[in-house]
Every structure is written in structure tokens, then in C-alpha cells.
Amino acid sequence: xxxxxxxxxxxxxxxxxxxxxxxxxxxxxxxxxxxxxxxxxxxxxxxxxxxxxxxxxxxxxxxxxxxxxxxxxxxxxxxxxxxxxxxxxxxxxxxxxxxxxxxxxxxxxxxxxxxxxxxxxxxxxxxxxxxxxxxxxxxxxxxxxxxxxxxxxxxxxxxxxxxxxxxxxxxxxxxxxxxxxxxxxxxxxxxxxxxxxxxxxxxxxxxxxxxxxxxxxxxxxxxxxxxxxxxxxxxxxxxxxxxxxxxxxxxxxxxxxxxxxxxxxxxxxxxxxxxxxxxxxxxxxxxxxxxxxxxxxxxxxxxxxxxxxxxxxxxxxxxxxxxxxxxxxxxxxxxxxxxxxxxxxxxxxxxxxxxxxxxxxxxxxxxxxxxxxxxxxxxxxxxxxxxxxxx
Numbered sequence: 001x002x003x004x005x006x007x008x009x010x011x012x013x014x015x016x017x018x019x020x021x022x023x024x025x026x027x028x029x030x031x032x033x034x035x036x037x038x039x040x041x042x043x044x045x046x047x048x049x050x051x052x053x054x055x056x057x058x059x060x061x062x063x064x065x066x067x068x069x070x071x072x073x074x075x076x077x078x079x080x081x082x083x084x085x086x087x088x089x090x091x092x093x094x095x096x097x098x099x100x101x102x103x104x105x106x107x108x109x110x111x112x113x114x115x116x117x118x119x120x121x122x123x124x125x126x127x128x129x130x131x132x133x134x135x136x137x138x139x140x141x142x143x144x145x146x147x148x149x150x151x152x153x154x155x156x157x158x159x160x161x162x163x164x165x166x167x168x169x170x171x172x173x174x175x176x177x178x179x180x181x182x183x184x185x186x187x188x189x190x191x192x193x194x195x196x197x198x199x200x201x202x203x204x205x206x207x208x209x210x211x212x213x214x215x216x217x218x219x220x221x222x223x224x225x226x227x228x229x230x231x232x233x234x235x236x237x238x239x240x241x242x243x244x245x246x247x248x249x250x251x252x253x254x255x256x257x258x259x260x261x262x263x264x265x266x267x268x269x270x271x272x273x274x275x276x277x278x279x280x281x282x283x284x285x286x287x288x289x290x291x292x293x294x295x296x297x298x299x300x301x302x303x304x305x306x307x308x309x310x311x312x313x314x315x316x317x318x319x320x321x322x323x324x325x326x327x328x329x330x331x332x333x334x335x336x337x338x339x340x341x342x343x344x345x346x347x348x349x350x351x352x353x354x355x356x357x358x359x360x361x362x363x364x365x366x367x368x369x370x371x372x373x374x375x376x377x378x379x380x381x382x383x384x385x386x387x388x389x390x391x
Contacts, residue, residue, distance in 0.1 A: 003135040003266035007142070015182035016127065017139045019083050019120045021146035022175045023113070026090050028150020029171045033094060033164045041099055054103040056346050058110020059117075063339040066118040067332040075331065076189035079123050082116030083179050087172040094165040118338060122330035123186060125323025136323075137265025137316040144259035209325050210336055212378065213318050216278065217341030219375045220314045222348030223285065223307070223368055227254055229349035230361065231304060234292070238362050239300050246297070250304035257305045261312030274317045275379065281317075282376035284310030289369035293362070315341065 007013040038048050070078050089112050092105030124136050154167065161167040231254065232247040241247065269277045284306055291303025318341075322333035352364040 003133070003138040004141070004263045006133060006135055007138055011182070012127070012131075012185045013133075013135055015185040016079075016120065016123055017135070017142040018182055019079060019116070019123075019179060020139045020143040021149070022083055022179055023086065023116060023120070024143050024146030025150040025175060026087055026171060027113075028147040029154045029168060030090055030093065031151060032154045032158060033168070036164055037093060037096065037102065041096065041102060043099065047099060051099070051103050051106055053346070055106040055110035055113070056342070058107040059114030059342060060110075060339060062111040063114050063118065063335050063342075066115045066335045067329055069115065070119055070122065070331040071329070074188070074190045075119060075123050075126060076183070076186040079116065079119040080179055080183035080187060082112055082119050084176050086112035086116050087175045091165060091168050091172055094168050114338075114342070118331055118335045121319050121334045121338065122323060123189060125320065125330040125334065126189060127186070128320070129324060134266040134270050134320075136320045137262045137269065137313055140312075140316045141259055141262030141265075144255065144262060148255075148259070209328065210322055210333055213321055214337045214340035216375050216379060217315065217318050217337050218344035219371050220311055220318070220344075221341040222344035222351075223372065224311060225345040225348040226352045226364070226368055227251065227304065227307065230352055230356075230364065234361055234365060235297070235300065238360075238365075239295050239297055241297050249301045250292075253301055253305040254308040257308030258312040261309040262316065265313035265316055268313060269317060269320070274321055277313050277317050278379050279376065281310045281312070281314040282372055282379060285314075285372045286310075286369060286376060289365060289372060292365055293369065295362075 007017045034048065037043070043051070073081070086109070089105070089109045092108060093102055096102035096105055120139075121136075124139050128134055128136060150171070154171075158164070158167055161170075228251065231250040235241050235247050235250055265277070268280070272280070288303045288305070288307030288310060291306060292300045294300060294303070318337055319334050322328075322337040323330035325333045352361075352367070355364045355367055
């Protein structure tokens with residue numbers, strides 16, 4: 001909890017953590033209005049799925065350009081520009097008058113979502129390196145907190161707006177105003193330029209030291225995406241709970257323990273190091289999957305909670321390693337790792353759906369256990385011994 005105290009007591013750290021929170025406040029608000037957009041444009045589930053995929057596509061298309069942009073504009077400067085443009089972009093989907101316009105606006109949202117995500121993580125990595133303080137995990141905890149704030153606050157105040165777009169405009173204005181005010185604490189920060197190799201670190205030179213890190217991000221974010229989409233169905237179809245209103249318990253506990261775990265992650269990492277933290281997280285996630293596969297309501301729900309604790313610390317540590325890789329700029333390293341990880345987040349639920357259709361949903365979760373075990377052994381055998389050139 002030391003890093004959380006650091007964030008709450010010093011504006012330099014809180015200002016950056018609030019960018020994480022702001023990003024998910026907007027997403028949490030948008031999620032409330034997906035049913036409204038579906039009904040307004042008379043869309044089916046397949047069309048909504050493709051529209052949301054357009055947002056993901058915007059993220060993936062724009063990610064490779066982020067390192068170039070942050071070098072040209074400045075890391076701190078683009079972080080505030082990114083969150084401002086992201087907040088403004090989310091007004092677009094609620095103004096959509098047809099399906100094509102909706103897909104285009106969500107693609108634009110994705111562009112600024114991915115670029116802001118990379119910039120804010122690179123900014124945390126830079127400040128950690130400069131100040132010799134760890135707060136990456138707690139910053140990700142603020143991201144989780146932001147989704148809760150957006151959804152809970154929105155649920156209470158959305159009834160006061162005659163049109164959803166007015167609600168989104170209000171949230172965008174609040175997010176923009178607060179972030180512009182706080183940006184004075186990081187606005188002038190630029191990335192380290194310690195060697196001539198740094199600016200030439202592209203393509204295969206990035207892939208070599210970060211390939212395993214990216215693979216682990218792919219596996220872990222696949223699990224996150226799969227649990228988000230399939231946890232309720234698992235409790236209904238495999239555990240066979242008697243009441244449908246209990247189906248969301250697994251994801252609720254997963255989200256809660258992930259948020260809490262991230263606030264403790266920095267202290268754990270400082271004591272045992274990033275590699276051991278990743279190993280511990282993978283081990284806990286494996287235990288959680290075993291609980292889930294027991295197929296009892298209480299045990300399975302506890303299992304989702306254990307997985308939340310385990311996964312909570314892994315992605316921040318992978319980003320920390322990517323941001324500290326020698327001769328690779330933080331934005332380039334984090335852009336590559338987060339891009340591969342996000343592909344896993346998108347593909348995980350889809351692949352699990354195919355496995356479930358071919359075999360069963362239980363086999364799908366057994367597959368996730370197998371992947372997490374593989375990640376555990378890969379991190380144990382390789383992360384400890386490979387020379388990742390971490391500064």
C-alpha cells in the first residue's frame with residue numbers, strides 16, 4: 001500500500017494515476033449506453049460485436065505510431081493531449097445516426113484509447129526510473145477504480161439527462177478539465193534519450209528482448225477477456241446455479257480482487273522483484289482455475305476472486321519490464337507488449353467460444369488453466385535466466 005500512499009500524497013504521482021482513472025471513467029460511462037445505441041440504430045448482437053471490434057481495430061492500427069508521436073511531441077504533452085481527445089471522441093458514438101457512422105466513431109475512440117494507454121504507461125515507467133519509486137501497479141488499480149466510478153456514478157445520474165449524449169458531454173468536460181489542471185505536474189516530461197541506439201530500436205531489435213514478455217501479456221490478457229465474457233455463462237451452464245441473478249458474482253469478485261491486488265502489487269514487486277511477482281501471480285491464477293473447475297458455486301466464485309488477485313499484478317509488471325528494457329524507449333516497448341496483449345484480450349473470448357462449441361465450456365476453462373500453467377513454467381525457466389537487459 002506504500003505506492004497508493006505515494007500517489008495520494010504527491011501530485012506528481014496522483015496526476016498520472018488520474019489519467020488511468022479517467023480513461024476507464026469514460027469507458028464505464030459508455031458501457032451504460034451500449035443497449036441504448038443498439039436499440040436506437042436497431043442493431044443485432046453481431047452488428048454490435050463488429051462495431052466494438054472497430055474500436056479494437058483503431059487501437060491496434062494506431063499503436064505502432066505512438067513511439068514516434070511521443071518522441072516528436074513529448075511524452076507528458078501527448079499524455080494530456082491523448083486523454084483530452086479520447087474524452088471528446090466518446091461523444092461521437094452517442095451522436096451516431098447510422099451504423100457506418102457508429103463504426104467510424106468507435107474506430108476513432110480506439111485510436112486515442114490505445115495511444116493514451118501506451119503514453120500513460122510509458123510516463124509511469126519514466127517517472128519510476130527517474131524517482132526510483134514503484135507505482136505502476138497502483139496506477140493500474142486506478143484504472144480499475146475508474147471503471148467502477150464511471151458505471152456507478154452514471155447509474156445514479158443518467159436519469160437526469162433527457163439525452164445520453166448530454167451525460168457523456170458532462171463526463172468528458174469533467175475529465176478534460178481535471179486532467180488539464182493536473183497536467184502541469186508531468187506536461188514537460190520527455191522520454192530518456194541515453195544512447196543513439198534508442199532511436200533506432202525498431203522491428204526485430206524490439207522483438208528479441210520483449211518476445212517472451214509479449215507472449216505472457218497475450219496469455220494473461222486472454223484470461224482477462226475470457227473471464228469478462230464467459231464467467232457468468234460458466235456459473236449458469238457448468239456450475240448450474242439455480243438463480244440467474246447470482247451469475248455475475250464471479251466477475252464481480254474477480255474485478256474487486258483485481259483492483260485491490262493492484263494497490264498492493266508495487267510493494268510486493270519492490271520486495272521480491274518483477275520476475276518473482278509474475279511467478280506468484282501465475283501460480284495464484286492456476287490455483288484459482290482449479291477452484292473454478294471444482295464446479296461448486298462458492299468454491300468457483302472464490303476461484304474467480306483468486307484469479308483476480310493473481311492476474312492483477314502481472315500486466316503492470318510486464319509493462320514495467322517493457323518500459324525498462326535497455327536500448328528500447330518506454331513507449332516503444334510498452335506499445336509492442338500492450339499491442340500483443342490486447343490481441344489476446346480480443347481473441348481469448350472468441351477462441352473460447354469455438355472451443356466451447358466444439359467440446360464444452362468446462363474444456364474452455366481447462367484450456368485457460370493449461371495456458372496459465374505454460375506461462376508459469378515459461379516465466380520460471382526463461383525470465384529468470386534470459387538476459388532481458390533490464391535497467
